[in-house]
Amino acid sequence: MTQLPLRAQLASALGRSAATLSRMTGRGDGSVIGGRVGLMLEPDLLRQLARDRKLALVSATNGKTTTTRLITSALLDLGEVATNAFGANMPAGHVSALSEHKHAPYGVLEVDEKYLPEVLDTTGAGVVCLMNLSRDQMDRAAEIWLLAQKWRKALSGKPTHVIANCDDPLVTWGASTAAKVTWVAGGQRWKEDSWSCPECGGPLERKGVHWACRECTFHRPEPQWVLDDDAVIDPRGQRWLIDIQLPGLANRSNAAMALAVADAFGLPVERALPRLREVTSVAGRYTTVERDGRHARLLLAKNPAGWLEAFDVSDPHLPIILSVNAQGPDGRDTSWLWDVDYRILRGRPVFVTGERRLDLALRLEVADVPFALCASFAEALAMQPPGRVDVIANYTAFQQIRSEFGRAV
The missing domain is CATH 3.40.1190.10 (Mur-like, catalytic domain)
Structure with a gap:
Protein backbone atom coordinates (compact mmCIF):
# COMPACT_ATOMS: atom_id res chain seq x y z
CA MET A 1 0.00 0.00 0.00
CA THR A 2 1.10 3.57 -0.72
CA GLN A 3 2.44 5.31 2.38
CA LEU A 4 0.18 8.04 3.75
CA PRO A 5 1.30 11.69 3.64
CA LEU A 6 2.81 12.90 6.92
CA ARG A 7 -0.29 14.90 7.93
CA ALA A 8 -2.55 11.89 7.35
CA GLN A 9 -0.15 9.64 9.30
CA LEU A 10 -0.28 12.04 12.24
CA ALA A 11 -4.08 12.34 12.07
CA SER A 12 -4.47 8.58 11.91
CA ALA A 13 -2.10 8.00 14.83
CA LEU A 14 -3.81 10.58 17.05
CA GLY A 15 -7.18 9.11 16.15
CA ARG A 16 -6.03 5.67 17.22
CA SER A 17 -4.73 7.13 20.48
CA ALA A 18 -8.09 8.79 21.15
CA ALA A 19 -9.86 5.50 20.44
CA THR A 20 -7.56 3.63 22.81
CA LEU A 21 -8.10 6.22 25.55
CA SER A 22 -11.86 5.97 25.09
CA ARG A 23 -11.74 2.21 25.58
CA MET A 24 -9.39 2.41 28.57
CA THR A 25 -11.61 4.92 30.37
CA GLY A 26 -14.78 2.95 29.67
CA ARG A 27 -16.39 5.73 27.63
CA GLY A 28 -16.99 3.54 24.58
CA ASP A 29 -15.34 1.26 22.06
CA GLY A 30 -13.53 4.17 20.38
CA SER A 31 -15.02 3.45 16.96
CA VAL A 32 -16.38 7.00 16.56
CA ILE A 33 -14.16 9.34 18.58
CA GLY A 34 -11.00 8.07 16.89
CA GLY A 35 -12.38 8.90 13.47
CA ARG A 36 -13.63 12.31 14.55
CA VAL A 37 -10.21 13.28 15.86
CA GLY A 38 -8.56 12.06 12.67
CA LEU A 39 -10.99 13.96 10.43
CA MET A 40 -10.54 17.16 12.44
CA LEU A 41 -6.82 17.06 11.70
CA GLU A 42 -7.13 15.83 8.10
CA PRO A 43 -10.59 16.23 6.48
CA ASP A 44 -9.53 14.08 3.52
CA ARG A 277 -20.25 -20.93 9.89
CA GLU A 278 -17.76 -19.54 12.43
CA VAL A 279 -19.91 -16.47 13.18
CA THR A 280 -22.07 -17.05 16.28
CA SER A 281 -22.91 -13.52 17.42
CA VAL A 282 -22.74 -10.03 15.93
CA ALA A 283 -22.18 -7.08 18.31
CA GLY A 284 -24.36 -8.79 20.91
CA ARG A 285 -27.12 -9.89 18.52
CA TYR A 286 -28.25 -13.48 19.18
CA THR A 287 -26.04 -13.71 22.25
CA THR A 288 -27.47 -15.49 25.29
CA VAL A 289 -26.61 -13.91 28.63
CA GLU A 290 -27.23 -15.39 32.07
CA ARG A 291 -28.27 -13.99 35.42
CA ASP A 292 -29.51 -15.98 38.42
CA GLY A 293 -30.43 -18.99 36.33
CA ARG A 294 -32.26 -16.96 33.69
CA HIS A 295 -30.85 -17.27 30.16
CA ALA A 296 -31.83 -14.31 28.01
CA ARG A 297 -31.26 -14.34 24.25
CA LEU A 298 -30.80 -10.82 22.87
CA LEU A 299 -32.48 -9.83 19.59
CA LEU A 300 -32.33 -6.40 17.95
CA ALA A 301 -35.28 -4.82 16.10
CA LYS A 302 -35.20 -1.15 15.06
CA ASN A 303 -38.19 -0.78 12.72
CA PRO A 304 -41.27 -2.71 11.55
CA ALA A 305 -39.32 -4.89 9.11
CA GLY A 306 -36.79 -5.71 11.82
CA TRP A 307 -39.51 -6.69 14.30
CA LEU A 308 -40.99 -9.06 11.74
CA GLU A 309 -37.63 -10.83 11.45
CA ALA A 310 -37.13 -10.87 15.23
CA PHE A 311 -40.51 -12.55 15.70
CA ASP A 312 -39.44 -15.16 13.14
CA VAL A 313 -36.33 -15.96 15.21
CA SER A 314 -37.92 -15.87 18.66
CA ASP A 315 -39.25 -19.06 20.28
CA PRO A 316 -43.07 -18.89 20.57
CA HIS A 317 -42.97 -21.19 23.61
CA LEU A 318 -40.84 -18.81 25.69
CA PRO A 319 -41.71 -15.66 27.62
CA ILE A 320 -40.53 -12.49 25.93
CA ILE A 321 -39.25 -9.11 27.14
CA LEU A 322 -39.76 -6.09 24.86
CA SER A 323 -37.78 -2.88 25.39
CA VAL A 324 -38.20 0.35 23.42
CA ASN A 325 -36.40 3.70 23.70
CA ALA A 326 -36.68 6.81 21.53
CA GLN A 327 -33.26 8.43 21.81
CA GLY A 328 -31.43 10.06 18.91
CA PRO A 329 -30.06 6.86 17.35
CA ASP A 330 -33.52 5.26 17.58
CA GLY A 331 -35.47 8.19 16.18
CA ARG A 332 -37.72 10.21 18.48
CA ASP A 333 -40.94 9.24 16.73
CA THR A 334 -42.42 5.94 17.96
CA SER A 335 -45.42 5.96 15.60
CA TRP A 336 -43.77 3.09 13.72
CA LEU A 337 -44.90 0.78 16.54
CA TRP A 338 -48.36 0.86 14.98
CA ASP A 339 -47.01 -0.75 11.80
CA VAL A 340 -45.86 -3.84 13.71
CA ASP A 341 -48.37 -6.69 14.03
CA TYR A 342 -47.95 -7.70 17.67
CA ARG A 343 -50.85 -10.16 17.60
CA ILE A 344 -48.29 -12.93 17.00
CA LEU A 345 -47.38 -12.58 20.70
CA ARG A 346 -50.82 -13.63 21.95
CA GLY A 347 -50.55 -16.58 24.29
CA ARG A 348 -46.98 -15.77 25.38
CA PRO A 349 -46.00 -14.11 28.67
CA VAL A 350 -45.01 -10.59 27.54
CA PHE A 351 -43.04 -8.08 29.64
CA VAL A 352 -42.64 -4.45 28.54
CA THR A 353 -39.87 -2.07 29.56
CA GLY A 354 -37.70 0.74 28.18
CA GLU A 355 -37.98 4.52 28.24
CA ARG A 356 -41.01 4.44 25.93
CA ARG A 357 -42.68 1.44 27.52
CA LEU A 358 -46.00 3.28 27.78
CA ASP A 359 -46.07 3.81 23.99
CA LEU A 360 -45.48 0.10 23.48
CA ALA A 361 -47.98 -0.79 26.20
CA LEU A 362 -50.71 1.18 24.43
CA ARG A 363 -49.90 -0.56 21.15
CA LEU A 364 -50.14 -3.99 22.81
CA GLU A 365 -53.38 -3.03 24.53
CA VAL A 366 -54.95 -2.18 21.18
CA ALA A 367 -53.61 -5.45 19.70
CA ASP A 368 -55.26 -7.32 22.61
CA VAL A 369 -51.93 -8.73 23.80
CA PRO A 370 -51.74 -9.13 27.61
CA PHE A 371 -48.51 -7.85 29.16
CA ALA A 372 -46.77 -6.87 32.38
CA LEU A 373 -45.32 -3.36 32.61
CA CYS A 374 -41.84 -3.19 34.18
CA ALA A 375 -39.82 -0.18 35.32
CA SER A 376 -36.51 -1.65 34.10
CA PHE A 377 -35.02 -4.54 32.22
CA ALA A 378 -33.58 -5.88 35.49
CA GLU A 379 -37.08 -5.97 36.97
CA ALA A 380 -38.49 -7.70 33.88
CA LEU A 381 -35.73 -10.34 33.97
CA ALA A 382 -36.21 -10.91 37.70
CA MET A 383 -39.88 -11.69 37.06
CA GLN A 384 -38.94 -14.69 34.89
CA PRO A 385 -38.70 -18.22 36.26
CA PRO A 386 -35.28 -19.87 35.86
CA GLY A 387 -34.78 -20.93 32.27
CA ARG A 388 -34.79 -19.30 28.85
CA VAL A 389 -36.37 -16.01 27.79
CA ASP A 390 -36.23 -14.02 24.56
CA VAL A 391 -35.49 -10.29 24.57
CA ILE A 392 -36.30 -7.93 21.68
CA ALA A 393 -35.08 -4.34 21.98
CA ASN A 394 -34.53 -1.39 19.68
CA TYR A 395 -31.10 0.17 19.27
CA THR A 396 -30.29 2.16 22.43
CA ALA A 397 -32.40 -0.16 24.61
CA PHE A 398 -30.37 -3.06 23.21
CA GLN A 399 -27.09 -1.29 23.97
CA GLN A 400 -28.22 -0.55 27.55
CA ILE A 401 -29.01 -4.22 28.08
CA ARG A 402 -25.65 -5.22 26.60
CA SER A 403 -23.87 -2.86 28.98
CA GLU A 404 -25.50 -4.59 31.96
CA PHE A 405 -23.71 -7.76 30.88
CA GLY A 406 -20.36 -6.21 30.01
CA ARG A 407 -21.30 -5.50 26.37
CA ALA A 408 -21.51 -9.18 25.45
CA VAL A 409 -20.49 -9.83 21.84
Whole structure:
Protein backbone atom coordinates (compact mmCIF):
# COMPACT_ATOMS: atom_id res chain seq x y z
CA MET A 1 0.00 0.00 0.00
CA THR A 2 1.10 3.57 -0.72
CA GLN A 3 2.44 5.31 2.38
CA LEU A 4 0.18 8.04 3.75
CA PRO A 5 1.30 11.69 3.64
CA LEU A 6 2.81 12.90 6.92
CA ARG A 7 -0.29 14.90 7.93
CA ALA A 8 -2.55 11.89 7.35
CA GLN A 9 -0.15 9.64 9.30
CA LEU A 10 -0.28 12.04 12.24
CA ALA A 11 -4.08 12.34 12.07
CA SER A 12 -4.47 8.58 11.91
CA ALA A 13 -2.10 8.00 14.83
CA LEU A 14 -3.81 10.58 17.05
CA GLY A 15 -7.18 9.11 16.15
CA ARG A 16 -6.03 5.67 17.22
CA SER A 17 -4.73 7.13 20.48
CA ALA A 18 -8.09 8.79 21.15
CA ALA A 19 -9.86 5.50 20.44
CA THR A 20 -7.56 3.63 22.81
CA LEU A 21 -8.10 6.22 25.55
CA SER A 22 -11.86 5.97 25.09
CA ARG A 23 -11.74 2.21 25.58
CA MET A 24 -9.39 2.41 28.57
CA THR A 25 -11.61 4.92 30.37
CA GLY A 26 -14.78 2.95 29.67
CA ARG A 27 -16.39 5.73 27.63
CA GLY A 28 -16.99 3.54 24.58
CA ASP A 29 -15.34 1.26 22.06
CA GLY A 30 -13.53 4.17 20.38
CA SER A 31 -15.02 3.45 16.96
CA VAL A 32 -16.38 7.00 16.56
CA ILE A 33 -14.16 9.34 18.58
CA GLY A 34 -11.00 8.07 16.89
CA GLY A 35 -12.38 8.90 13.47
CA ARG A 36 -13.63 12.31 14.55
CA VAL A 37 -10.21 13.28 15.86
CA GLY A 38 -8.56 12.06 12.67
CA LEU A 39 -10.99 13.96 10.43
CA MET A 40 -10.54 17.16 12.44
CA LEU A 41 -6.82 17.06 11.70
CA GLU A 42 -7.13 15.83 8.10
CA PRO A 43 -10.59 16.23 6.48
CA ASP A 44 -9.53 14.08 3.52
CA LEU A 45 -8.34 11.21 5.74
CA LEU A 46 -10.99 8.70 4.66
CA ARG A 47 -10.02 9.03 1.00
CA GLN A 48 -6.35 8.61 1.81
CA LEU A 49 -6.92 5.59 4.08
CA ALA A 50 -9.09 3.91 1.43
CA ARG A 51 -6.55 4.33 -1.35
CA ASP A 52 -5.06 1.07 -2.72
CA ARG A 53 -7.44 -1.13 -0.72
CA LYS A 54 -10.03 -3.51 -2.09
CA LEU A 55 -13.20 -2.29 -0.40
CA ALA A 56 -16.78 -3.51 -0.09
CA LEU A 57 -19.51 -1.20 1.22
CA VAL A 58 -22.62 -2.76 2.78
CA SER A 59 -25.85 -0.79 3.05
CA ALA A 60 -29.48 -1.58 3.91
CA THR A 61 -32.13 -0.68 6.45
CA ASN A 62 -31.80 -4.04 8.22
CA GLY A 63 -28.98 -6.58 8.40
CA LYS A 64 -26.01 -4.29 7.63
CA THR A 65 -23.97 -5.18 10.70
CA THR A 66 -24.58 -8.91 10.39
CA THR A 67 -23.82 -9.04 6.66
CA THR A 68 -20.69 -6.94 7.16
CA ARG A 69 -19.53 -9.43 9.78
CA LEU A 70 -20.24 -12.40 7.50
CA ILE A 71 -18.41 -10.88 4.53
CA THR A 72 -15.47 -9.97 6.75
CA SER A 73 -15.30 -13.50 8.10
CA ALA A 74 -15.25 -14.88 4.56
CA LEU A 75 -12.60 -12.48 3.25
CA LEU A 76 -10.24 -13.28 6.12
CA ASP A 77 -9.42 -16.33 3.99
CA LEU A 78 -7.66 -13.89 1.63
CA GLY A 79 -5.85 -11.77 4.21
CA GLU A 80 -6.30 -9.08 6.85
CA VAL A 81 -9.61 -7.18 6.64
CA ALA A 82 -10.40 -3.73 8.09
CA THR A 83 -14.02 -3.39 9.24
CA ASN A 84 -16.30 -1.36 11.51
CA ALA A 85 -17.40 -4.40 13.49
CA PHE A 86 -19.53 -2.52 16.03
CA GLY A 87 -21.73 -0.69 13.55
CA ALA A 88 -20.21 2.81 13.55
CA ASN A 89 -21.42 3.27 9.99
CA MET A 90 -20.74 6.93 9.20
CA PRO A 91 -17.44 8.44 7.95
CA ALA A 92 -15.92 8.81 11.43
CA GLY A 93 -16.48 5.09 12.03
CA HIS A 94 -14.99 4.25 8.66
CA VAL A 95 -11.87 6.29 9.39
CA SER A 96 -11.48 4.52 12.75
CA ALA A 97 -11.83 1.10 11.13
CA LEU A 98 -9.30 1.77 8.37
CA SER A 99 -6.86 3.46 10.78
CA GLU A 100 -7.03 0.56 13.21
CA HIS A 101 -6.03 -1.86 10.45
CA LYS A 102 -3.79 0.45 8.47
CA HIS A 103 -2.00 -2.32 6.57
CA ALA A 104 -5.05 -4.45 5.74
CA PRO A 105 -5.36 -4.91 1.95
CA TYR A 106 -9.11 -5.52 2.24
CA GLY A 107 -11.91 -3.55 3.86
CA VAL A 108 -15.60 -4.24 4.52
CA LEU A 109 -17.50 -1.19 5.74
CA GLU A 110 -21.08 -1.01 6.92
CA VAL A 111 -22.53 2.26 5.61
CA ASP A 112 -25.62 4.15 6.74
CA GLU A 113 -28.08 4.35 3.84
CA LYS A 114 -27.97 8.15 3.73
CA TYR A 115 -24.17 8.24 3.69
CA LEU A 116 -23.65 5.67 0.94
CA PRO A 117 -23.29 8.19 -1.94
CA GLU A 118 -20.75 10.25 0.00
CA VAL A 119 -18.73 7.25 1.19
CA LEU A 120 -18.73 5.64 -2.25
CA ASP A 121 -17.53 8.86 -3.85
CA THR A 122 -14.82 9.30 -1.22
CA THR A 123 -13.48 5.75 -1.09
CA GLY A 124 -14.04 4.62 -4.69
CA ALA A 125 -15.02 1.19 -3.34
CA GLY A 126 -15.00 -1.54 -5.97
CA VAL A 127 -17.92 -3.52 -4.52
CA VAL A 128 -21.21 -2.36 -3.01
CA CYS A 129 -23.75 -4.70 -1.37
CA LEU A 130 -27.37 -3.47 -1.24
CA MET A 131 -29.95 -5.60 0.58
CA ASN A 132 -33.20 -3.86 1.54
CA LEU A 133 -34.91 -0.51 2.08
CA SER A 134 -37.82 0.13 4.45
CA ARG A 135 -39.08 2.94 6.66
CA ASP A 136 -36.79 3.71 9.56
CA GLN A 137 -36.44 6.61 12.04
CA MET A 138 -39.17 8.59 10.32
CA ASP A 139 -38.52 11.80 12.25
CA ARG A 140 -35.01 12.23 10.85
CA ALA A 141 -34.48 9.88 7.89
CA ALA A 142 -35.41 10.71 4.33
CA GLU A 143 -38.21 8.89 2.58
CA ILE A 144 -36.81 5.62 1.31
CA TRP A 145 -37.78 6.47 -2.28
CA LEU A 146 -35.46 9.48 -2.02
CA LEU A 147 -32.70 7.27 -0.63
CA ALA A 148 -33.05 4.86 -3.54
CA GLN A 149 -32.91 7.83 -5.92
CA LYS A 150 -29.66 8.99 -4.32
CA TRP A 151 -28.24 5.50 -4.69
CA ARG A 152 -29.08 5.57 -8.42
CA LYS A 153 -27.29 8.87 -8.90
CA ALA A 154 -24.28 7.76 -6.86
CA LEU A 155 -23.83 4.51 -8.82
CA SER A 156 -24.40 5.96 -12.28
CA GLY A 157 -21.21 6.20 -14.30
CA LYS A 158 -19.04 4.44 -11.72
CA PRO A 159 -17.25 1.12 -12.39
CA THR A 160 -18.48 -0.28 -9.07
CA HIS A 161 -19.64 -3.90 -8.98
CA VAL A 162 -22.99 -3.96 -7.14
CA ILE A 163 -24.38 -7.02 -5.38
CA ALA A 164 -28.11 -6.31 -4.97
CA ASN A 165 -31.25 -8.04 -3.70
CA CYS A 166 -33.58 -8.25 -6.70
CA ASP A 167 -36.54 -9.25 -4.50
CA ASP A 168 -36.73 -5.69 -3.13
CA PRO A 169 -38.09 -3.35 -5.86
CA LEU A 170 -36.58 -0.24 -4.26
CA VAL A 171 -33.14 -1.83 -4.03
CA THR A 172 -33.46 -3.03 -7.62
CA TRP A 173 -34.33 0.49 -8.78
CA GLY A 174 -31.53 2.02 -6.74
CA ALA A 175 -28.94 -0.43 -8.10
CA SER A 176 -30.03 -0.53 -11.72
CA THR A 177 -27.83 2.36 -12.91
CA ALA A 178 -24.62 0.56 -11.89
CA ALA A 179 -22.21 -0.57 -14.59
CA LYS A 180 -22.22 -4.14 -13.28
CA VAL A 181 -24.86 -5.75 -11.07
CA THR A 182 -24.98 -9.26 -9.65
CA TRP A 183 -28.58 -9.94 -8.67
CA VAL A 184 -29.32 -12.07 -5.61
CA ALA A 185 -32.79 -13.43 -4.87
CA GLY A 186 -32.49 -12.86 -1.14
CA GLY A 187 -36.19 -12.64 -0.34
CA GLN A 188 -38.37 -9.84 1.02
CA ARG A 189 -40.71 -10.65 3.90
CA TRP A 190 -41.65 -7.01 4.59
CA LYS A 191 -43.45 -5.66 1.53
CA GLU A 192 -45.42 -2.75 2.99
CA ASP A 193 -42.97 -0.17 1.61
CA SER A 194 -42.86 -1.46 -1.96
CA TRP A 195 -46.34 -1.68 -3.43
CA SER A 196 -45.74 1.18 -5.89
CA CYS A 197 -43.32 1.32 -8.79
CA PRO A 198 -40.40 3.65 -7.98
CA GLU A 199 -39.93 4.30 -11.70
CA CYS A 200 -43.42 5.55 -12.62
CA GLY A 201 -45.58 5.35 -9.49
CA GLY A 202 -47.82 2.63 -10.89
CA PRO A 203 -48.93 -0.44 -8.91
CA LEU A 204 -46.54 -3.37 -8.57
CA GLU A 205 -48.04 -6.76 -9.26
CA ARG A 206 -46.64 -9.80 -7.46
CA LYS A 207 -46.92 -13.42 -8.59
CA GLY A 208 -44.91 -15.72 -6.35
CA VAL A 209 -41.35 -14.40 -6.19
CA HIS A 210 -41.79 -12.31 -9.34
CA TRP A 211 -42.91 -8.69 -9.39
CA ALA A 212 -43.50 -6.19 -12.18
CA CYS A 213 -45.09 -2.78 -12.71
CA ARG A 214 -48.45 -2.81 -14.47
CA GLU A 215 -47.81 0.53 -16.15
CA CYS A 216 -44.14 0.48 -17.26
CA THR A 217 -41.35 -1.98 -18.04
CA PHE A 218 -39.84 -2.05 -14.55
CA HIS A 219 -39.68 -5.66 -13.33
CA ARG A 220 -37.70 -8.12 -11.23
CA PRO A 221 -34.36 -8.97 -12.87
CA GLU A 222 -33.24 -12.55 -13.33
CA PRO A 223 -31.04 -13.46 -10.34
CA GLN A 224 -27.62 -15.09 -10.58
CA TRP A 225 -27.79 -16.24 -6.94
CA VAL A 226 -30.98 -17.69 -5.43
CA LEU A 227 -31.79 -18.26 -1.76
CA ASP A 228 -33.92 -21.41 -1.58
CA ASP A 229 -34.98 -21.87 2.05
CA ASP A 230 -31.88 -23.32 3.76
CA ALA A 231 -29.64 -23.33 0.69
CA VAL A 232 -28.26 -20.98 -1.93
CA ILE A 233 -27.95 -21.78 -5.63
CA ASP A 234 -24.87 -20.17 -7.18
CA PRO A 235 -24.54 -18.83 -10.77
CA ARG A 236 -23.31 -22.25 -11.95
CA GLY A 237 -26.45 -23.95 -10.65
CA GLN A 238 -24.73 -25.64 -7.71
CA ARG A 239 -26.71 -25.85 -4.48
CA TRP A 240 -25.00 -25.08 -1.16
CA LEU A 241 -26.50 -25.73 2.26
CA ILE A 242 -26.37 -22.57 4.41
CA ASP A 243 -25.89 -24.27 7.76
CA ILE A 244 -24.73 -21.17 9.61
CA GLN A 245 -25.10 -20.70 13.37
CA LEU A 246 -27.01 -17.41 13.15
CA PRO A 247 -30.76 -18.14 13.30
CA GLY A 248 -33.62 -17.31 10.97
CA LEU A 249 -34.43 -16.78 7.31
CA ALA A 250 -33.13 -13.20 7.38
CA ASN A 251 -29.66 -14.42 8.32
CA ARG A 252 -29.68 -17.03 5.57
CA SER A 253 -30.46 -14.15 3.21
CA ASN A 254 -27.57 -12.18 4.70
CA ALA A 255 -25.34 -15.21 4.15
CA ALA A 256 -26.40 -15.50 0.51
CA MET A 257 -25.49 -11.84 -0.03
CA ALA A 258 -22.15 -12.42 1.71
CA LEU A 259 -21.33 -15.39 -0.52
CA ALA A 260 -22.07 -13.32 -3.64
CA VAL A 261 -19.78 -10.55 -2.37
CA ALA A 262 -17.02 -13.06 -1.58
CA ASP A 263 -17.37 -14.42 -5.10
CA ALA A 264 -16.92 -10.88 -6.46
CA PHE A 265 -13.58 -10.81 -4.61
CA GLY A 266 -12.60 -14.09 -6.28
CA LEU A 267 -13.27 -16.26 -3.23
CA PRO A 268 -15.25 -19.41 -4.15
CA VAL A 269 -18.17 -20.68 -2.08
CA GLU A 270 -16.31 -23.77 -0.89
CA ARG A 271 -13.78 -21.51 0.86
CA ALA A 272 -16.18 -18.78 2.00
CA LEU A 273 -18.97 -20.91 3.47
CA PRO A 274 -16.90 -22.53 6.26
CA ARG A 275 -15.88 -19.03 7.37
CA LEU A 276 -19.54 -17.98 7.62
CA ARG A 277 -20.25 -20.93 9.89
CA GLU A 278 -17.76 -19.54 12.43
CA VAL A 279 -19.91 -16.47 13.18
CA THR A 280 -22.07 -17.05 16.28
CA SER A 281 -22.91 -13.52 17.42
CA VAL A 282 -22.74 -10.03 15.93
CA ALA A 283 -22.18 -7.08 18.31
CA GLY A 284 -24.36 -8.79 20.91
CA ARG A 285 -27.12 -9.89 18.52
CA TYR A 286 -28.25 -13.48 19.18
CA THR A 287 -26.04 -13.71 22.25
CA THR A 288 -27.47 -15.49 25.29
CA VAL A 289 -26.61 -13.91 28.63
CA GLU A 290 -27.23 -15.39 32.07
CA ARG A 291 -28.27 -13.99 35.42
CA ASP A 292 -29.51 -15.98 38.42
CA GLY A 293 -30.43 -18.99 36.33
CA ARG A 294 -32.26 -16.96 33.69
CA HIS A 295 -30.85 -17.27 30.16
CA ALA A 296 -31.83 -14.31 28.01
CA ARG A 297 -31.26 -14.34 24.25
CA LEU A 298 -30.80 -10.82 22.87
CA LEU A 299 -32.48 -9.83 19.59
CA LEU A 300 -32.33 -6.40 17.95
CA ALA A 301 -35.28 -4.82 16.10
CA LYS A 302 -35.20 -1.15 15.06
CA ASN A 303 -38.19 -0.78 12.72
CA PRO A 304 -41.27 -2.71 11.55
CA ALA A 305 -39.32 -4.89 9.11
CA GLY A 306 -36.79 -5.71 11.82
CA TRP A 307 -39.51 -6.69 14.30
CA LEU A 308 -40.99 -9.06 11.74
CA GLU A 309 -37.63 -10.83 11.45
CA ALA A 310 -37.13 -10.87 15.23
CA PHE A 311 -40.51 -12.55 15.70
CA ASP A 312 -39.44 -15.16 13.14
CA VAL A 313 -36.33 -15.96 15.21
CA SER A 314 -37.92 -15.87 18.66
CA ASP A 315 -39.25 -19.06 20.28
CA PRO A 316 -43.07 -18.89 20.57
CA HIS A 317 -42.97 -21.19 23.61
CA LEU A 318 -40.84 -18.81 25.69
CA PRO A 319 -41.71 -15.66 27.62
CA ILE A 320 -40.53 -12.49 25.93
CA ILE A 321 -39.25 -9.11 27.14
CA LEU A 322 -39.76 -6.09 24.86
CA SER A 323 -37.78 -2.88 25.39
CA VAL A 324 -38.20 0.35 23.42
CA ASN A 325 -36.40 3.70 23.70
CA ALA A 326 -36.68 6.81 21.53
CA GLN A 327 -33.26 8.43 21.81
CA GLY A 328 -31.43 10.06 18.91
CA PRO A 329 -30.06 6.86 17.35
CA ASP A 330 -33.52 5.26 17.58
CA GLY A 331 -35.47 8.19 16.18
CA ARG A 332 -37.72 10.21 18.48
CA ASP A 333 -40.94 9.24 16.73
CA THR A 334 -42.42 5.94 17.96
CA SER A 335 -45.42 5.96 15.60
CA TRP A 336 -43.77 3.09 13.72
CA LEU A 337 -44.90 0.78 16.54
CA TRP A 338 -48.36 0.86 14.98
CA ASP A 339 -47.01 -0.75 11.80
CA VAL A 340 -45.86 -3.84 13.71
CA ASP A 341 -48.37 -6.69 14.03
CA TYR A 342 -47.95 -7.70 17.67
CA ARG A 343 -50.85 -10.16 17.60
CA ILE A 344 -48.29 -12.93 17.00
CA LEU A 345 -47.38 -12.58 20.70
CA ARG A 346 -50.82 -13.63 21.95
CA GLY A 347 -50.55 -16.58 24.29
CA ARG A 348 -46.98 -15.77 25.38
CA PRO A 349 -46.00 -14.11 28.67
CA VAL A 350 -45.01 -10.59 27.54
CA PHE A 351 -43.04 -8.08 29.64
CA VAL A 352 -42.64 -4.45 28.54
CA THR A 353 -39.87 -2.07 29.56
CA GLY A 354 -37.70 0.74 28.18
CA GLU A 355 -37.98 4.52 28.24
CA ARG A 356 -41.01 4.44 25.93
CA ARG A 357 -42.68 1.44 27.52
CA LEU A 358 -46.00 3.28 27.78
CA ASP A 359 -46.07 3.81 23.99
CA LEU A 360 -45.48 0.10 23.48
CA ALA A 361 -47.98 -0.79 26.20
CA LEU A 362 -50.71 1.18 24.43
CA ARG A 363 -49.90 -0.56 21.15
CA LEU A 364 -50.14 -3.99 22.81
CA GLU A 365 -53.38 -3.03 24.53
CA VAL A 366 -54.95 -2.18 21.18
CA ALA A 367 -53.61 -5.45 19.70
CA ASP A 368 -55.26 -7.32 22.61
CA VAL A 369 -51.93 -8.73 23.80
CA PRO A 370 -51.74 -9.13 27.61
CA PHE A 371 -48.51 -7.85 29.16
CA ALA A 372 -46.77 -6.87 32.38
CA LEU A 373 -45.32 -3.36 32.61
CA CYS A 374 -41.84 -3.19 34.18
CA ALA A 375 -39.82 -0.18 35.32
CA SER A 376 -36.51 -1.65 34.10
CA PHE A 377 -35.02 -4.54 32.22
CA ALA A 378 -33.58 -5.88 35.49
CA GLU A 379 -37.08 -5.97 36.97
CA ALA A 380 -38.49 -7.70 33.88
CA LEU A 381 -35.73 -10.34 33.97
CA ALA A 382 -36.21 -10.91 37.70
CA MET A 383 -39.88 -11.69 37.06
CA GLN A 384 -38.94 -14.69 34.89
CA PRO A 385 -38.70 -18.22 36.26
CA PRO A 386 -35.28 -19.87 35.86
CA GLY A 387 -34.78 -20.93 32.27
CA ARG A 388 -34.79 -19.30 28.85
CA VAL A 389 -36.37 -16.01 27.79
CA ASP A 390 -36.23 -14.02 24.56
CA VAL A 391 -35.49 -10.29 24.57
CA ILE A 392 -36.30 -7.93 21.68
CA ALA A 393 -35.08 -4.34 21.98
CA ASN A 394 -34.53 -1.39 19.68
CA TYR A 395 -31.10 0.17 19.27
CA THR A 396 -30.29 2.16 22.43
CA ALA A 397 -32.40 -0.16 24.61
CA PHE A 398 -30.37 -3.06 23.21
CA GLN A 399 -27.09 -1.29 23.97
CA GLN A 400 -28.22 -0.55 27.55
CA ILE A 401 -29.01 -4.22 28.08
CA ARG A 402 -25.65 -5.22 26.60
CA SER A 403 -23.87 -2.86 28.98
CA GLU A 404 -25.50 -4.59 31.96
CA PHE A 405 -23.71 -7.76 30.88
CA GLY A 406 -20.36 -6.21 30.01
CA ARG A 407 -21.30 -5.50 26.37
CA ALA A 408 -21.51 -9.18 25.45
CA VAL A 409 -20.49 -9.83 21.84
